[in-house]
Amino acid sequence: MDENKKNIFVSSAPHIRTGESVRTMMWTVVLALVPSTGYSIYLFGINPVIIIASSIAAAAAAEAVYQLIMKKPVSITDGSAVLAGFLVALNVPPESPVWMPVIGSFFAIIIVKQLFGGLGFNIFNPALSARAFLMASWPMHMTTKWHKFMGLNVISPELENRFDLPPAVFDAITQATPLTVLKEAPKILQEYNIDLNRIYDVVFSGDMLKALFIGNRGGCIGEISAMLLLLGGVFLLARKVITWHIPVSCIFTVGIFAYIYYSILGYPDPAMGSIFHVLTGGLILGAFFMATDPVTSPVSGKGMIIFGAGCGALIFIIRVWGGFPEGVCYGILLMNAVTPLIDRYTKPKVFGKKSSTKEKKG
Amino acid sequence: MSGGFRGGIHPHDKKNATNHKEFLNLPIPQRCFIPLQQHIGAPAKAIVKAGDHVEEGQLIGSSDGFISADVHSSIPGRVIEIIDHLTIYYRQPTVVIEAEGQFSASAMPRDPDDWGTLSGSEIISRIKSSGMVGLGGAAFPTSVKLSPPPEKKIDTLLVNGAECEPYLTVDDALMRKFSLEIIEGTRITMRALGVKKAVIGIEDNKQGAINAMRNEIRSANPPEDITVKSLKTRYPQGAEKQLIYSILGRIVPSRGLPMDIGVVVQNVGTVFAIREAVVFKKPLFERFITVGGDLIGKPGNYKVRIGSRISDIIEECGGLKGAPVKIVVGGPMCGLSVHSMDIPVVKGTSGILFLSDKIAKGGPYLPCIRCGKCVKACPMGLLPCELGNAAENERFDLSGELNPFDCIMCGSCSYVCPSHRPLSHFIKVSQQKITGRAV
Numbered sequence: 001m002d003e004n005k006k007n008i009f010v011s012s013a014p015h016i017r018t019g020e021s022v023r024t025m026m027w028t029v030v031l032a033l034v035p036s037t038g039y040s041i042y043l044f045g046i047n048p049v050i051i052i053a054s055s056i057a058a059a060a061a062a063e064a065v066y067q068l069i070m071k072k073p074v075s076i077t078d079g080s081a082v083l084a085g086f087l088v089a090l091n092v093p094p095e096s097p098v099w100m101p102v103i104g105s106f107f108a109i110i111i112v113k114q115l116f117g118g119l120g121f122n123i124f125n126p127a128l129s130a131r132a133f134l135m136a137s138w139p140m141h142m143t144t145k146w147h148k149f150m151g152l153n154v155i156s157p158e159l160e161n162r163f164d165l166p167p168a169v170f171d172a173i174t175q176a177t178p179l180t181v182l183k184e185a186p187k188i189l190q191e192y193n194i195d196l197n198r199i200y201d202v203v204f205s206g207d208m209l210k211a212l213f214i215g216n217r218g219g220c221i222g223e224i225s226a227m228l229l230l231l232g233g234v235f236l237l238a239r240k241v242i243t244w245h246i247p248v249s250c251i252f253t254v255g256i257f258a259y260i261y262y263s264i265l266g267y268p269d270p271a272m273g274s275i276f277h278v279l280t281g282g283l284i285l286g287a288f289f290m291a292t293d294p295v296t297s298p299v300s301g302k303g304m305i306i307f308g309a310g311c312g313a314l315i316f317i318i319r320v321w322g323g324f325p326e327g328v329c330y331g332i333l334l335m336n337a338v339t340p341l342i343d344r345y346t347k348p349k350v351f352g353k354k355s356s357t358k359e360k361k362g
Numbered sequence: 363m364s365g366g367f368r369g370g371i372h373p374h375d376k377k378n379a380t381n382h383k384e385f386l387n388l389p390i391p392q393r394c395f396i397p398l399q400q401h402i403g404a405p406a407k408a409i410v411k412a413g414d415h416v417e418e419g420q421l422i423g424s425s426d427g428f429i430s431a432d433v434h435s436s437i438p439g440r441v442i443e444i445i446d447h448l449t450i451y452y453r454q455p456t457v458v459i460e461a462e463g464q465f466s467a468s469a470m471p472r473d474p475d476d477w478g479t480l481s482g483s484e485i486i487s488r489i490k491s492s493g494m495v496g497l498g499g500a501a502f503p504t505s506v507k508l509s510p511p512p513e514k515k516i517d518t519l520l521v522n523g524a525e526c527e528p529y530l531t532v533d534d535a536l537m538r539k540f541s542l543e544i545i546e547g548t549r550i551t552m553r554a555l556g557v558k559k560a561v562i563g564i565e566d567n568k569q570g571a572i573n574a575m576r577n578e579i580r581s582a583n584p585p586e587d588i589t590v591k592s593l594k595t596r597y598p599q600g601a602e603k604q605l606i607y608s609i610l611g612r613i614v615p616s617r618g619l620p621m622d623i624g625v626v627v628q629n630v631g632t633v634f635a636i637r638e639a640v641v642f643k644k645p646l647f648e649r650f651i652t653v654g655g656d657l658i659g660k661p662g663n664y665k666v667r668i669g670s671r672i673s674d675i676i677e678e679c680g681g682l683k684g685a686p687v688k689i690v691v692g693g694p695m696c697g698l699s700v701h702s703m704d705i706p707v708v709k710g711t712s713g714i715l716f717l718s719d720k721i722a723k724g725g726p727y728l729p730c731i732r733c734g735k736c737v738k739a740c741p742m743g744l745l746p747c748e749l750g751n752a753a754e755n756e757r758f759d760l761s762g763e764l765n766p767f768d769c770i771m772c773g774s775c776s777y778v779c780p781s782h783r784p785l786s787h788f789i790k791v792s793q794q795k796i797t798g799r800a801v
Contacts, residue, residue, distance in 0.1 A: 010699045011784070012723065012775050012786065015697065015715075017778075018778050022731055092735040120730050231624070299734035350616060350765050354615075354616075
């Protein structure tokens with residue numbers, strides 16, 4: 001009996017808890033990214049492997065070194081630094097030099113995460129901040145190191161010139177990612193005096209949408225296969241690591257905005273434009289894997305819906321009217337900044353409290 | 363089926379270790395340690411002294427004040443001393459009785475009184491003199507709960523058979539074995555309150571209890587309006603405010619009481635004991651408890667005398683299979699962890715759990731990652747994450763604005779937190795700091 005008494009532990013209730021932890025959440029996200037990443041490696045070859053491995057190693061090393069210097073417990077096994085490094089790698093082009101994502105990972109961990117207080121205290125998503133930092137520092141490496149299919153075509157090997165475009169125009173547009181085509185095409189078309197709708201016919205074509213969905217196309221390492229990213233997203237939903245609020249409201253907003261925009265432009269098939277905007281670029285990756293970063297998004301369901309819709313609106317605005325072809329990164333980062341404000345105005349209603357009258361504090 | 367309250371969690375219920383077992387009687391301990399305060403309110407005043415002989419069920423502590431309860435001897439014997447003894451809360455005056463002599467009350471033929479001739483106030487006075495308190499865990503004096511101020515018009519009695527705490531199956535077993543008695547107890551309680559309607563709420567993981575209660579109502583066909591409502595299995599379905607909302611759709615106002623909206627809630631175990639108190643004039647000196655957890659040899663539901671120590675119970679329940687990391691009095695979500703096996707079972711003890719480190723995980727916690735799982739789980743619509751951060755930084759000015767006093771201490775937030783933050787503990791600290799009590 002005395003033996004039994006020795007190590008009895010006393011604490012407040014509850015005495016049981018969920019098996020879930022920060023560690024299981026982070027590693028589940030890493031796992032969810034494996035299929036789409038594997039496909040990108042299949043498509044682009046060995047370079048992405050080197051980029052991903054060195055980026056993850058850099059992030060983990062940055063975290064460990066910082067924590068050792070600051071005499072804090074080293075927490076790289078919780079997976080959050082690994083995930084940040086992984087996401088940095090997924091946000092660079094497949095042919096980019098290895099040192100670039102490595103610097104990005106250092107920036108993400110040291111500047112964006114640890115200097116703000118480490119896990120749970122960063123205001124901006126580390127991986128996306130790193131992408132913004134790399135975009136500002138080495139824009140050439142971030143926007144031109146695309147994989148070329150058969151040495152010619154960036155957009156997708158499946159795309160052939162079946163659209164009666166002059167060969168020069170077709171060659172010009174297939175040298176860019178789909179979103180860059182939308183951004184740059186008007187200039188090219190002006191030269192040849194071609195109607196803008198002709199370019200929409202190309203990028204919104206069934207072939208293009210199929211290539212985007214399956215993932216037979218150019219782009220950053222992590223954003224290639226919408227299908228496999230959705231699979232990972234559904235896995236995260238099923239494991240309750242994320243909730244539906246942010247991805248659904250974000251993707252839905254982009255889709256609706258695109259539909260309205262192309263309807264107003266008078267494009268005959270705005271639904272295809274809408275689907276294109278959902279599948280292209282980093283939207284699926286961003287909506288499921290980065291906007292849902294718990295630390296930098298609101299805590300209530302209502303807040304998450306507003307946050308997601310805000311991301312979607314900003315993404316579409318940047319894509320169409322902004323200076324960059326893609327707006328996922330900046331859209332989410334801008335909404336990160338608004339998160340405390342959203343939280344303040346979306347507090348859940350306290351059960352039993354009348355919402356109209358403010359009760360006196362007791 | 364209903365379960366419309368906000369939030370909630372689905373912990374593994376772990377009920378199958380005990381929910382199929384028959385009730386067993388634990389032997390009467392040689393020594394009983396009977397605390398004078400086993401209820402919310404003022405402690406009872408000792409009316410015996412060392413050396414006195416007491417009978418089984420004899421009054422030994424007399425209620426002192428409006429919110430208080432009588433305390434009776436659980437065994438016949440001799441008062442050895444009145445000492446400050448460890449209880450689930452803190453050291454407090456406890457009557458120690460050594461067993462000797464005849465068991466008068468339990469040996470007596472049980473002559474049922476016809477309660478049909480009793481008035482409401484006569485019923486309440488019998489309940490009061492039995493020392494009855496809420497047996498679900500909170501241990502609020504029952505006679506006080508059944509005597510609301512006249513301006514509060516009560517129209518419905520809810521009988522709480524939700525038993526949403528994992529491990530505990532004592533209410534389930536009571537409803538299956540004593541359904542007729544519980545219905546009679548419900549009728550008695552309805553008469554005491556003067557209400558025409560009663561609903562027995564049971565979570566739908568206890569189909570046996572639901573069927574037993576429904577069949578018994580059908581065959582007994584009581585003249586009152588008594589129904590059974592099957593409730594969705596979701597913790598904390600059995601919390602008063604959530605139960606009322608699930609069954610009646612009524613909302614207890616913030617920091618109000620069920621009687622503010624015409625409802626009184628009684629636990630099924632209490633209702634069962636009310637019948638014993640009214641029909642047999644039996645004082646509350648024994649109760650049913652679940653003895654469970656992964657380390658107890660023979661988990662089950664047992665009838666135990668108030669004042670039996672945990673150490674007495676272990677031996678009779680098959681001993682321990684290993685050194686427990688936690689001993690929990692009550693359920694694992696709301697119960698109190700205790701550090702000594704000398705602590706006695708009291709009226710509000712619904713269970714005793716012996717947990718290994720596989721189940722009761724302690725250890726460090728991480729910073730909040732703002733995942734919002736606690737916000738989703740909170741049945742009261744609070745922001746446990748922010749309350750926790752405020753308390754951790756000792757910013758009780760901030761936590762005061764986050765409605766800490768609406769917290770029902772269900773523990774759902776702490777349960778779901780992936781950073782393993784003791785959120786409900788932080789909220790409790792906030793409450794105590796704000797009301798000025800030392801922690």
